[in-house]
Amino acid sequence: MNNALCRRISSLFLYLTLPLAALAPVAGMAQDAASTNAPTEAETAWKALNKLNQPPAPPEDWQTNQPSKETVSAFYLPKLMKIADAARDFYTKFPNDTNASKAAQLELSRLTIAEQNFGETNNSARIDALIAKTSSNPNATTQEKLASTTRAIQKLIAKLPDSLPELEKSGRDLIKQYPKETIGYQVLMLVMQNSEGDAAAKLAKELSGENVPEQIREHAKMLTAQLDMLNKPLDLKYTALDGREVDISKLKGKVVLVDFWATWCGPCMAELPNVKAAYAELHEKGFEILGISFDQDKDKLTSTLASKGMTWAQYFDGEGWGNKFGKQWGIQSIPTMWLVNKKGVLCDVNGRENLKEKVVKLLAESI
Numbered sequence: 091m092n093n094a095l096c097r098r099i100s101s102l103f104l105y106l107t108l109p110l111a112a113l114a115p116v117a118g119m120a121q122d123a124a125s126t127n128a129p130t131e132a133e134t135a136w137k138a139l140n141k142l143n144q145p146p147a148p149p150e151d152w153q154t155n156q157p158s159k160e161t162v163s164a165f166y167l168p169k170l171m172k173i174a175d176a177a178r179d180f181y182t183k184f185p186n187d188t189n190a191s192k193a194a195q196l197e198l199s200r201l202t203i204a205e206q207n208f209g210e211t212n213n214s215a216r217i218d219a220l221i222a223k224t225s226s227n228p229n230a231t232t233q234e235k236l237a238s239t240t241r242a243i244q245k246l247i248a249k250l251p252d253s254l255p256e257l258e259k260s261g262r263d264l265i266k267q268y269p270k271e272t273i274g275y276q277v278l279m280l281v282m283q284n285s286e287g288d289a290a291a292k293l294a295k296e297l298s299g300e301n302v303p304e305q306i307r308e309h310a311k312m313l314t315a316q317l318d319m320l321n322k323p324l325d326l327k328y329t330a331l332d333g334r335e336v337d338i339s340k341l342k343g344k345v346v347l348v349d350f351w352a353t354w355c356g357p358c359m360a361e362l363p364n365v366k367a368a369y370a371e372l373h374e375k376g377f378e379i380l381g382i383s384f385d386q387d388k389d390k391l392t393s394t395l396a397s398k399g400m401t402w403a404q405y406f407d408g409e410g411w412g413n414k415f416g417k418q419w420g421i422q423s424i425p426t427m428w429l430v431n432k433k434g435v436l437c438d439v440n441g442r443e444n445l446k447e448k449v450v451k452l453l454a455e456s457i
C-alpha cells in the first residue's frame with residue numbers, strides 16, 4: 091500500500107493522491123509484443139486503450155494552490171469514465187480477443203475508483219454486473235475473484251465504527267480463503283486502527299506475528315509501541331517555526347491535541363475545518379493544539395499557516411517523512427492526531443474520530 095499502510099483502507103482512496111496512482115495501467119495492460127504483420131483492428135484498438143489509460147499530469151498550479159475536492163473530482167472523474175467506457179467498447183467489439191478480460195478488469199477498476207473517490211454512484215449496477223461476470227469466470231485471477239469481497243468490505247468501511255465486528259470477521263475469512271494475499275491482513279489492520287484499548291492492543295500483538303506479511307507486521311509493531319505510550323506522560327519539547335519554545339509538560343491543566351500533518355496531505359487539509367472549529371470553540375476553555383509538520387517546503391508551510399489562520403505552534407525540520415518526532419514515534423500515515431489530558435498523559439492515539447466530543451469530555455475531567 092502506498093505510503094506504508096494509511097490509517098484506513100479508505101485511505102487507499104485519498105482523493106488527491108490516489109487518482110494519480112489509480113490511473114496507472116492495470117496489471118497486464120502493457121502492449122503485447124508487436125506483430126511482424128500489419129496490426130489487426132483489435133490490436134490497434136488495444137493500443138489506443140493503453141494510450142488513453144496513461145495517467146494525466148495534474149495542472150501545474152496545483153503545486154502552489156491546494157485544489158479543492160471538487161476541483162480534483164472535476165479533473166479526474168471524466169477521465170476515469172472515458173477509460174471505463176472505452177474498455178467496455180473494446181471487449182464488446184472484440185469478445186474473443188486475448189485482451190478482452192483485461193479490458194473488463196480495467197473497466198471495473200476505473201468505475202470502482204470513480205465511485206469510491208468521487209461519489210459517482212450512477213454505475214453501481216454496472217459494477218455489480220461486472221463483478222458477477224468476473225466471479226463466475228473459471229479463468230478469473232485471484233485479484234478478479236477478490237473484487238466482489240473488496241466491494242463488500244468497502245460498504246462496511248462506510249459504516250465504521252458500527253461495522254467493526256463484521257469487518258474483523260471479513261478479514262479473518264479472507265486470510266483463511268486467500269492466505270497468500272495481504273488483503274485480509276489489511277482489513278484486520280483497519281480494524282485495529284479503529285479500535286481502542288485492549289481490543290486494539292490484542293490485534294496489534296496478533297499482527298506483529300512472524301506469519302504476518304512484513305509490511306503489515308512492521309506497521310503493527312509501530313502501533314503497538316504507540317499503544318504502549320498510552321496512559322503515560324508524553325515528552326514533547328521543541329522550538330516552533332515562529333520561535334516559540336514548546337514544552338508540553340508546562341501545559342498541564344489543558345487538553346492538548348498533537349496534530350501530525352502536512353500542507354501537501356489532502357486528508358489533512360480536509361480535516362482542518364473540523365480542527366479549527368474545535369479550537370475556536372474550546373481554546374478559551376483550555377484546549378491547545380501543537381502541530382508537527384511533515385512539510386519540506388518552509389515557505390509553503392508558512393503561507394498556509396497564515397492563509398488558514400492556524401495560530402498554534404508548529405514543529406518543522408524540513409525532513410518530510412524523516413521528521414524527528416515522526417521517526418521517534420513511528421508515525422506512518424497522516425493525519426494522525428493524539429490527545430493529551432490535563433495531567434499531561436497521552437490518552438488517545440486516534441483523536442481524529444469525534445475530536446470535539448472527545449475534547450469536551452477531557453476538559454470536564456479534573457486534574
